[in-house]
Amino acid sequence: MKTVFSPRHRGHADQLELVAGAIVPGYELTSRAEYVSARIKAIGLGPILAPEEHDLTTAARVHRQDYLDFLPTIWDRWTAEGRSGTALPFTWPTRGLRGDVPPEFIDGLLGYYSFDAGCGIVEGSWDAIKSSHDVALTAAGLVQDGERAAFALCRPPGHHAGAGFMGGYCYINNAAVAAQWFRDNGAKRVSILDVDYHHGNGTQEIFYSRADVQVINLHADPMQEYPYFLGHANERGAGEGEGYNLNYPMRFGTDWARWSQSLEDACGKLVAYNPDVVVVSLGVDTFEKDPISKFRLKTEDFPKIGERIARLGVPTLFVMEGGYAVAEIGVNAVSVLTGFED
Ligand code: Q9C
Ligand code: ZN
Numbered sequence: 525m526k527t528v529f530s531p532r533h534r535g536h537a538d539q540l541e542l543v544a545g546a547i548v549p550g551y552e553l554t555s556r557a558e559y560v561s562a563r564i565k566a567i568g569l570g571p572i573l574a575p576e577e578h579d580l581t582t583a584a585r586v587h588r589q590d591y592l593d594f595l596p597t598i599w600d601r602w603t604a605e606g607r608s609g610t611a612l613p614f615t616w617p618t619r620g621l622r623g624d625v626p627p628e629f630i631d632g633l634l635g636y637y638s639f640d641a642g643c644g645i646v647e648g649s650w651d652a653i654k655s656s657h658d659v660a661l662t663a664a665g666l667v668q669d670g671e672r673a674a675f676a677l678c679r680p681p682g683h684h685a686g687a688g689f690m691g692g693y694c695y696i697n698n699a700a701v702a703a704q705w706f707r708d709n710g711a712k713r714v715s716i717l718d719v720d721y722h723h724g725n726g727t728q729e730i731f732y733s734r735a736d737v738q739v740i741n742l743h744a745d746p747m748q749e750y751p752y753f754l755g756h757a758n759e760r761g762a763g764e765g766e767g768y769n770l771n772y773p774m775r776f777g778t779d780w781a782r783w784s785q786s787l788e789d790a791c792g793k794l795v796a797y798n799p800d801v802v803v804v805s806l807g808v809d810t811f812e813k814d815p816i817s818k819f820r821l822k823t824e825d826f827p828k829i830g831e832r833i834a835r836l837g838v839p840t841l842f843v844m845e846g847g848y849a850v851a852e853i854g855v856n857a858v859s860v861l862t863g864f865e866d
Contacts, residue, residue: 526572526674527570528666530574551693585708611644617635643692664702682694683727686729714737714803716738719787732759735764738768743771743772755773776819777819778810780821807845811856833864
């Protein structure tokens with residue numbers, strides 16, 4: 525299987541996050557992507573290709589233009605105020621506040637265009653975000669050109685980013701942009717199968733009223749886990765999109781026996797939809813030793829995910845999302861891909 529990867533992700537560093545009342549180094553480390561690429565080389569999965577530059581026209585079909593215009597300006601607005609550390613928001617327009625009027629000042633804008641403080645910006649962040657987007661679209665092109673599957677080794681990840689906001693380490697929704705790109709290049713129906721531990725709230729929001737992109741999420745129950753405010757089983761799509769959004773929330777402690785039942789049901793729904801292509805939002809934070817997650821998948825379970833997806837018999841784009849137990853993320857992510865190929 526071919527992988528697309530860019531070293532430009534490394535500029536997105538020095539992340540901070542608020543954990544249990546303390547500001548600590550962020551979990552979404554640069555080393556994550558390096559572990560995965562090292563593992564690809566170690567086992568000889570296939571060539572690792574550099575991304576081609578893509579403009580943001582497809583991204584603008586799933587994101588708001590004002591949000592896409594804002595992202596590249598954050599660092600300059602931040603430093604213009606004499607600040608040098610990681611740019612982060614601290615206030616948000618929740619219920620009872622105006623969510624329709626973007627303020628002028630950077631602190632207000634950061635809150636307006638986010639839903640949490642999980643998305644710091646440093647000098648190299650925009651270049652990394654753009655490279656991650658280019659990685660996804662370049663890998664989508666490989667599948668379009670006839671590869672049975674391709675791997676977009678994206679960093680930063682994307683599935684928490686909605687049409688007009690960042691959050692959960694995500695800025696541009698790489699999987700959503702890729703799905704839109706397939707639609708614009710001949711695919712009639714696209715399925716997004718999100719196996720990251722966290723609910724892909726951004727992907728759900730983007731396609732919620734659409735029947736041409738089926739969105740299936742397997743994730744920790746939002747009653748217990750981040751992102752808390754989306755991902756319940758009764759969210760099934762709206763209007764034209766009714767029935768095309770499927771959520772499989774699962775409780776803390778979920779192991780392969782339970783998780784694979786959800787996968788099996790999801791695969792049945794996916795096959796019934798008969799998509800031309802599948803985009804897999806590949807998070808491996810379901811791993812038992814993941815430092816921020818509470819599922820119990822084992823290393824030996826990850827190839828079985830790939831095997832099951834292969835049996836769908838549909839061209840597949842794998843897009844890297846989460847996974848934080850750095851030493852094991854490479855083995856687990858690449859095991860899904862080798863499981864697919866075997
Ligand atoms: N610091 C992805 O897996 N956790 N994002 C917040 C408080 C946020 C995960 C806990 C987890 C985001 C792509
Ligand atoms: Zn996740």
